Amino acid sequence: MRMPHNNTTAATSASVRLRLIALPVEHGGWGILGAPIVLGLWLAPSPAGFWLSLAALGIFLVRQPLKLVVSDYRRGKRYPRTVWAEGFLLGYSAVALITCVLAFWQATAPFWQPIVLAIPFAIGQLYDDLRKQSRELIAELCGSVAISALVSAIVMAAGWSLLPALVLWLLLAMQTVAAIIYVRVRLRLARNQPAQRTPALLIHSVMLVVVIGFLLMGWVSWPVPLVFAFLIVRCWLGLLPRSLATPTPLVGVQELVVSLVTVIGIRFGV
Secondary structure, X not given: OOOOOOOHHHHXXXXXXXXXXXXXXXXXXXXXXXXXXXXHHHHOOXXXXXXXXXXXXHHHHHHHHHHHHHHHHHHOOOOHHHXXXXXXXXXXXXXXXXXXXXXXXXXXXXXXXXXXXXXXXXXXXXXHHHOOOOOOHHHHHHHHXXXXXXXXXXXXXXXXXXXXXXXXXXXXXXXXXXXXHHHHHHHHHHOOOOOOOHHHHHHHHHHHHHHHHHHHOOOOOOHHHHHHHHHXXXXXXXXXXXXXXXXXXXXXXXXXHHHHHHHHHHHOOO
């Protein structure tokens, strides 16, 4: 006798939205990850830097399935998505581990110092991730600072010394921190929620003062202060009432362009 076909497994698999398991839901994170990779490989291309970039990508992708696995385990439940999340978690972790080993193997100089310095920030973001508070300001700031350290590791793996590598990290970290605060203020104002423009403008101004100090010390040249002055203008214009009607996806695209302009300015100013 021919048994009826059981579609339960197929239906269950179809019901699992793999994109929400495999990829992070915070689209802005891609730009924050891309900036140190592009800048680091542009300034100091090397096989070790390439492997470090892939390792960072693996670590970046681990967060989403890890959050789902931990959440399901805490509930004492095992859903179809749990199995998929475990698979992606193992796969991404394997990629990160293997490429880290390759980076250490092919590096021409030690690059572990900025990674060690970034660990507290990474732990801070992970702690908030697992508490389902990844969209909190402190979580986003910790994550952006931790990811920005990648540029230091990439250039040090190619032979750069620690101080100029840390300057690169600080420049990118300042830009991403200011961008996060600016976007949060802008979106709150666009939704008619309470928000003050002053903190965003103030932090951009402080950044410019710091960068001018770097210029006076000879650590950077004029393209860097110019691009940070551009960031102040962008912040001021973006927070004007007439700018608040810009659709949120377009704001994200604008920030990607701003990030690219920053990378170009730093590239020709260090």
